[in-house]
Amino acid sequence: MDGFRVRSFSASRAYLTLGLIPFLSIAGVSARVVRQAMEMTSMTEKLVVSNLSGVPETMLWPLYGRAAEARRPDSRLHDPRAVIIADSIDYDFERSFGRPSSRHVIRAMAIDTLLRKWLRKHPGGQVVGLGEGLETQFHRVDQGRVRWLSVDVPESIDVRKRFLPDTDRHRNLACSALDLRWMDEVDPTGGLFITAAGLFMYLPPEQVPRLVAAIPEKFPTAELAFDTVPHWASRKTLAGLKLTPSYTVPPMPWGLDRNELGDLKRWHANIAAVQVAPFGRGRGFYYGGIVPVLHALPWLRNKMPMVVHLRCAPASM
Numbered sequence: 006m007d008g009f010r011v012r013s014f015s016a017s018r019a020y021l022t023l024g025l026i027p028f029l030s031i032a033g034v035s036a037r038v039v040r041q042a043m044e045m046t047s048m049t050e051k052l053v054v055s056n057l058s059g060v061p062e063t064m065l066w067p068l069y070g071r072a073a074e075a076r077r078p079d080s081r082l083h084d085p086r087a088v089i090i091a092d093s094i095d096y097d098f099e100r101s102f103g104r105p106s107s108r109h110v111i112r113a114m115a116i117d118t119l120l121r122k123w124l125r126k127h128p129g130g131q132v133v134g135l136g137e138g139l140e141t142q143f144h145r146v147d148q149g150r151v152r153w154l155s156v157d158v159p160e161s162i163d164v165r166k167r168f169l170p171d172t173d174r175h176r177n178l179a180c181s182a183l184d185l186r187w188m189d190e191v192d193p194t195g196g197l198f199i200t201a202a203g204l205f206m207y208l209p210p211e212q213v214p215r216l217v218a219a220i221p222e223k224f225p226t227a228e229l230a231f232d233t234v235p236h237w238a239s240r241k242t243l244a245g246l247k248l249t250p251s252y253t254v255p256p257m258p259w260g261l262d263r264n265e266l267g268d269l270k271r272w273h274a275n276i277a278a279v280q281v282a283p284f285g286r287g288r289g290f291y292y293g294g295i296v297p298v299l300h301a302l303p304w305l306r307n308k309m310p311m312v313v314h315l316r317c318a319p320a321s322m
């Protein structure tokens with residue numbers, strides 16, 4: 006099995022449990038029972054993802070944060086699949102990423118909010134998730150009609166497919182976001198929303214404007230949400246940022262400060278609006294207390310990560 010080892014049994018039991026969630030819920034089975042099923046899954050099988058390294062390995066980091074939030078009794082992120090997937094992977098998350106934080110939870114929730122709002126206007130629309138990793142956003146925002154295309158590099162799609170296989174409205178595509186052939190798989194007739202969470206910062210800087218500009222060029226009414234890191238954070242990763250003694254964050258060569266947002270409109274004439282999507286309040290001293298204050302202070306806000314929301318419209322309209 007190409008680069009994978011499955012410790013005891015196989016990922017099929019996690020898949021089975023994932024598939025059962027909606028039926029259990031419809032059947033009125035209590036959250037406690039679902040949780041027990043999830044715990045059983047975590048006890049009986051682990052997928053060893055030893056082929057993941059570099060940027061593909063980073064997909065385990067936001068998964069870890071979302072799963073930690075989702076398993077809290079006072080969770081703000083309903084995401085039982087993230088819990089099952091995290092519990093089904095043989096990986097020492099805390100050793101690599103430290104204690105879980107709200108860092109990726111507030112990003113996921115900010116994009117969920119944009120998507121839910123957009124889906125109310127485009128119920129049968131197409132969402133494309135570039136660099137989706139093990140993001141379970143489809144299931145969080147699914148209203149029964151959205152069509153979803155998840156685009157990631159082959160080694161990441163191999164892992165994703167174990168837990169989030171293709172269905173009639175959710176498809177996985179092994180293709181680099183930089184290889185624009187993924188666009189041929191998109192049907193924009195009911196509207197198109199493209200997400201790229203935790204992706205652009207890892208790309209060669211000259212490729213980011215090229216990729217962003219290709220979207221309004223091909224899909225002139227699309228919307229796009231992606232997150233950014235500021236230049237100081239990008240520089241830190243280029244110098245070798247150790248998140249924990251056992252994990253060095255891969256280089257993030259592309260950074261953007263908030264005062265550069267105006268430049269984005271110059272990347273393509275069809276980029277009609279550029280906005281920063283608000284983050285909700287996270288947990289703990291930093292994400293619950295400091296970050297909201299930093300975002301409120303003009304100079305410091307300039308140096309903070311953002312979720313950027315682009316709306317496209319044909320320039321001639």
Ligand SMILES: C[S@@+](CC[C@H](N)C(=O)[O-])C[C@H]1O[C@@H](n2cnc3c(N)ncnc32)[C@H](O)[C@@H]1O
Pocket residue numbers: 060061062063064065067068135136137138139140156157158161180181182183201202203204207
């Ligand atoms: C930090 S993870 C983010 C995963 C997911 N968006 C989330 O928030 O959980 C980065 C993801 O980008 C993917 N990636 C890296 N380079 C890529 C490329 N050129 N095209 C598509 N995906 C890429 C990695 O495989 C990984 O899944």
